[in-house]
Amino acid sequence: MRAARDVPNVSAASPPAHGWYVYALVLPGNLVPPEGMDGESPVTLLASRGIGAAASVVPLAEFGSEPLRRNLQDVGWLEEKVRRHERVVEALLARGPVLPLRFGTVFLGIERLRAVLAKNARTLREALRYVAGKEEWGLKGFSHRVSLRTALLRGDPAIFAQGAAATGASPGHRFFALRKAEELLAARSLEREVELADDAVAAVVPRVARLVRNPIAAEFAPEGERVVLNLACLLDRRAVEPFLEEAERWNRDHRHDGFRLTASGPWPPYHFTPGLPVDA
Numbered sequence: 001m002r003a004a005r006d007v008p009n010v011s012a013a014s015p016p017a018h019g020w021y022v023y024a025l026v027l028p029g030n031l032v033p034p035e036g037m038d039g040e041s042p043v044t045l046l047a048s049r050g051i052g053a054a055a056s057v058v059p060l061a062e063f064g065s066e067p068l069r070r071n072l073q074d075v076g077w078l079e080e081k082v083r084r085h086e087r088v089v090e091a092l093l094a095r096g097p098v099l100p101l102r103f104g105t106v107f108l109g110i111e112r113l114r115a116v117l118a119k120n121a122r123t124l125r126e127a128l129r130y131v132a133g134k135e136e137w138g139l140k141g142f143s144h145r146v147s148l149r150t151a152l153l154r155g156d157p158a159i160f161a162q163g164a165a166a167t168g169a170s171p172g173h174r175f176f177a178l179r180k181a182e183e184l185l186a187a188r189s190l191e192r193e194v195e196l197a198d199d200a201v202a203a204v205v206p207r208v209a210r211l212v213r214n215p216i217a218a219e220f221a222p223e224g225e226r227v228v229l230n231l232a233c234l235l236d237r238r239a240v241e242p243f244l245e246e247a248e249r250w251n252r253d254h255r256h257d258g259f260r261l262t263a264s265g266p267w268p269p270y271h272f273t274p275g276l277p278v279d280a
Contacts, residue, residue, distance in 0.1 A: 019106040020046070020113055021058040024086040024268070025099040025124055028052040028154035033091040037063075048114040049121035051128075054092055055113070063106050072104075089268050091184050097132040099124065101276065102267040105280055116276055120211050131272060134209060134234050137265030138246065141229025142222070143193050148258025152188055196231040196259040203250045207243040210234040214270045229261075240266070 021037050028050060032043040036056030046053045061067055071077050082103055089100045106130055107113040117124070205211065212232040247261045254260075 005058075016108055017060060018057045019060050019063060019108050020053075020055045020110060020186065021063060022053050022055045022101050022103055022105045022107060022113065023085060023093050024054050025117075025128070025273075026052045026054055026092055027096060027128060030054075030092060031095050033088050033188065037081060043066065043088060046110060046113060046117075048117040051117045051121055051124045053113055053117060054088065055107075060106075060108075063104070068104055068261075068262040093155070093268050097128045098268060099131065100270050101273065102270070105276070107168065119225060120276065126273070127274050131269045132182055132235055134269065135240060135266035136269040136271060137233045137235055137263055138226060138267065139200075139204065139229070139231040139233055140227055140262050140264075141197050142260050142262065143196075143226040143228045144225050144258045144260075145189070146187055146224060146258070147256075148192060149185055151257050152192060153183060193228045193259070196254065196257060199254075200250055201231070201248070201258075201263055204231075204233065204243060204246055207235065207239045207246055208233045209236055210272060214271075215272075228259075234272050 023036075023043070026032075026045070028045065028047040030045065030052055032045050032054050034042045035041075037058055041055050041056040041058070043056045046055055062071065071081075083102050089098065092098045093100075107116070163164040201211075201213070211234070214232060216227055217229055233243070244263055247263050251260050
């Protein structure tokens with residue numbers, strides 16, 4: 001690690017061939033990794049109004065708006081570059097508070113970057129102070145369809161009664177009784193997932209400094225399960241162990257309900273970083 005001093009010469013006399021790829025925002029004086037996105041261009045710390053931008057020069061033929069869109073479809077290219085991006089951010093995080101920027105944040109010139117830092121300096125300084133001594137953790141809730149339905153059948157008299165109505169009925173009545181029982185079970189399963197997710201959130205909230213409830217995307221889940229809760233939690237480092245213990249306690253208490261929590265982290269605080277306008 002080293003403190004970067006020399007700024008590479010990127011000419012502004014003609015349409016730029018290079019831009020500044022920004023990994024994260026830090027406090028001036030933070031040490032930055034020696035290698036950037038391409039493994040060769042050094043990471044430079046560009047400061048303005050008490051905010052340091054850890055950045056390196058990248059070719060716009062690769063990271064300009066249109067080339068970047070094309071490259072994002074190349075899985076091999078994307079995996080390599082995301083890995084380099086994360087390596088820089090994690091190295092910065094090890095040295096102090098950091099506001100990580102999303103992959104692909106590129107500015108066309110130093111002055112534009114410094115102007116954005118200056119305009120948002122107060123907000124960014126406050127954000128850096130706020131995340132100091134904190135970690136981001138993810139918390140996901142997984143619903144197991146069969147186990148959750150089994151628990152409902154065991155404990156919901158209305159569903160059990162509807163299913164029992166099919167016993168001994170004529171074939172026609174049995175068909176409609178079973179279909180109604182299935183519809184009731186499906187609706188009650190969705191309600192129960194919401195109840196359990198809300199209960200899990202209420203259990204961990206006292207341990208959390210800030211919480212973001214992310215939308216549920218088509219995320220990977222083990223066979224038979226689906227993700228129904230996706231939280232980003234900002235924790236004081238002293239609260240991490242109590243947070244993890246609370247998640248485990250909740251799992252023990254609900255081990256027969258077909259719903260479980262899984263924590264992951266620590267991560268750079270991506271969900272708690274103010275957004276910045278960018279050129280490309």
